[in-house]
Amino acid sequence: MTLPIYLDNNATTPVDARVLEAMLPYFAENFGNPASVSHLPGDHAAEAVELARRQLAEVLGGRANEIVFTSGATESINLAIKGVARANAEEGKHIIACLTEHMAVLDTCAYLEQNGFEITYLPVGGHGLIDLDRLEAGIRPDTILVSIMAANNETGVLQPIDEIGRICRSKHVPFHTDATQAVGKIPIDVDRMQIDLLSCSAHKIYGPKGVGALFIRKFGPRVRCEPIIHGGGHEGGFRSGTLNVPGIVGLAKAAQLATDELPREAARLTSLRDRLVGGLQADLDEVHLNGHPTKCLPNTANLCFAWVEGESLLQGLATLAASTGSACSGANNKTSHVLKAMSIPDLLAKTAIRFSLGRFNTAEEIEYTIGAVAEQVRRLRRVSPIDELRTMMMKNTNQRGIIHT
């Protein structure tokens, strides 16, 4: 067992050896520019990119010419939301999103709000799910896009994508889903689920960082979307710039591997995750699971350890690499907007830890984790009498390291 044990796979994953192997020839040996169609090196690169496009379309369920390669999910999301907003602004300026979206969606929506668009942010219930009746009632004649994530990065909660797709299609409103955490972890089919735009990223599924894709529906119905990056007209004009050939090859390979291994890996991760949660709840009092008990990714467990500040718990656990929330909200020590939207009180939300398991975690590592976390929680709860801590945390919930000794 190598330490630290990596339980932060929703933040990023290591590149799988099979993905790396597929990418290697495209750095130095086959280095051509796929836009150079007048010679062999260019042709070879173009062939590799087109094969990757077909592979990714097969994984997502669309057609190859509906895939646009990008620098990652953040760019895909920006292209989907800003691109559809700008292309359809004459039809209307209303967009529906959800309060628990990733910051890539929320910040893009906030930008559009400053530029004359109106955003409705759907609330979620205690389990993190949106209310479909509210979505349906929220769609107006001037609604030009609905953007709801498939799987939440902090809690693993799965939104009812099929039903959202059905509602949006019946109202003739394009549906974008941030499926960065869903692709390769749960079955996805853009046609069956009536998804019109889908964002994904390689580095969350054992591919390289800095590459992703956006599915933009062309057939039944065609989505109108404008580029946000201009110059050269690559990717059917949707995304100019010389293609990241090794990255694209890696993304397709990673998506294909994850999808091929999905049923077996989902079962394995569910069992490891359930053991982790069950073990911690058996060893400790007041361990709460945040999110939905069953409508959840197989790999994610977001747990509150009452009376123990999450940051302090992680600081005391050098042998574990987990996080208090998303990689971005982890840095500024703000209470998670996702847990807040789920009406989890601030005091409890500050005690949350996200364990996100992955392909390379073993049963032995999970047993070690249960022991290490339980011991540290008990120690911190002992050194900080609960009443004293409660008073301190209520007085100043922003103070770091409240019970760090």
Ligand SMILES: *Cc1c(COP(=O)(O)O)cnc(C)c1O
């Ligand atoms: C990681 C993540 C993103 C951002 O992806 P990048 O490829 O790192 O830009 C967006 N949405 C969700 C749900 C994520 O987990």
